[in-house]
Amino acid sequence: MKINWTGFSKKTPLERQKLISSLLTEEKQTLLRDNKQLALKTADQMAEHVLGTFSLPFSIAPDFLIDNKIYHVPMVTEEPSVVAAASFAAKLIKRSGGFTTTIHNRLMIGQVALYDLKDKKIAEQIISSHKEQLLSHANEAHPSILKRGGGARNIWTEEKEEFLIVYLSVDTQEAMGANMLNTMLEAIAPILEEITAGKSLMAILSNYATESLVTAECSVDLRFLSRNIEEAQQLAQKMELATHLAQVDTYRAATHNKGIFNGIDAVVLATGNDWRAIEAAGHSYATQGGLYRGLSNWFYDRKKQQVHGKLTLPMPIATKGGSIGLNPTVQLAHELLNSPSAKELASVIVSVGLAQNFAALKALIGTGIQEGHMKLQAKSLLLLVGATEKEATILLPRLLKEKHRNQETAQELLIDLRNQK
Incomplete structure (x- = not known):
């Protein structure tokens, strides 16, 4: 069913609920109408020293066109203008063809840090010769992931000062995989100590998820920057300059990236994922090359008379596990998105980040952010x-x-x- 979103912001919450009712089951419609919160009994099982639950606005940014499919995106945020900005950007970008995304990979990485090795080069050779055994042992530690098509994929080593770090990559399927990785890593750590005669300092996943990269791209026709062609061209040039500024000045880059995460965090929270892990991965990725830089880039395509945006981020997102199955509003959020896979959800989230960035830059180089x-x-x-x-x-x-x-x-x-x- 096609929804007419005209005047959506002017409606009351009850009117909005009625408008989107076709997207939800009867159960979720009731949950939304009754504003049912996380049960205190459930909350007490999720964290320690629980006193109660804490509410934030649960919103929707409609009509994102991503990879030729429409998504109505749930967002949880208390910051004014975030949802409005994302919705505004989605509307303009949809008219220019929408977002396209690329999933580069979907693996999580963990590490065992070895030290007190007599000869790190020899230890590396030993680990390499035991690679298949180590992968097999890792999979035996978490056999259920093999049944779902996932499992340990690769092992490699890097020398870093006094450490020899053993990295393990794992296909975690629909889960974020923190517990899975840690179980596997702790299983192979004693074997690594035995075959290398070294000591294991720690065995832990890394949130720097460079094997879970996702790219979102979009182009926006200049007519959506301004009806005046000369003004639109000036704004396009300024948008290109604005992203270059975020590449050369860390003070600007921090705020530039914060704007991207205004949108990303809101969707990550709504879908029950770990926003701290996503932020850690994103900000670490921004330091490639030794300088903290803006994560997105926009350039002015003078031939096509468009601005083209691109954002690549680690996005180790999940649709199973953690609090996803416990929080009723999180389940509602997944239903609004039509129950996407982890890869699909990652594409949506990075697209929202790029949309948020477009809206912020358009305001900054135009009327200013405050209006x-x-x-x-x-x-x-x-x-x-x-x-x-x-x-x-x-x-x-x-x-x-x-x-x-x-x-x-x-x-x-x-x-x-x-x-x-």
Whole structure:
């Protein structure tokens, strides 16, 4: 069923729920309507010292065209303008052909760090000669993954100062695979110690998931930057320059990448994944070459009169395991996405990051980041000082005209409005 998203932002939450009801089963519609939260009993099993549960806004960014398929993307974030920016970018990019993605690989990497070796070169040769035995032992430690088509794929070594590091790559299928990797690594660590006569310092997965890279790309026609062709061309040049700035200046790169993760983290949270692992992988990847750089690139294609964006990231995302099966809202999020595979979900998430980046850059090089952001921030201020929804609607235009749009000004405007009644 095709959904008319026109005016979606102006609707009430109940009206939005009704509009998207065709995307959900009756059970999930009820869950959404009742705003059912994670059960306290379940939460107590997920973490320690639990006192209660903590809520954040659960939103949807509709109509992402990714690899010729439409996705309505769930997002969890408290930051104003993130969902609006992603939705705006998705709309423009869809009109220009949408996103295309490439899954470069889908393997997780772990490591056993060996030390106190008499001769690291000889140890490397020994490990190489026992490669098949080590892979077999790793798989025996977690046999269920073999039944699902996954398992240990490769072992290699690298000398780094006093350490000889043994790396293991594993196809974790739909799981993120942290426990799987750690089980396998701990299983082969004693064998490595025995055959090399060295000592194992630790056996642990790495969040630097360079064997789980995903690339998202899109092109945007210049007419979507501005109706004025000369202004559009200037904006395209500035967008290209803006990403170059993020390549040469770390101060800008940090904020550039934070904007990308505004969108990525929101989807990772909504789908029950480990946003800390995804951030660690992404920021580590940004340091390739020794300088922390912007993760995305945009260039102005003068021949086609388009700007072309590209974002490559490690994306060790999961659709099984962890809290994914425990949290009812997470299950709802996966249903909204039509229950994607891990590879498919990775493509969606990187595309959202690129969309978020496009929206931020377009605002920065155009009207400035504050124009759209401050409108939502101003409404939050009014609600914070106690304004009702109706009062906030009346006072928002007044607050936006004020020189100092802060909590004190919002409070004064609210008092003034109520004194007039």
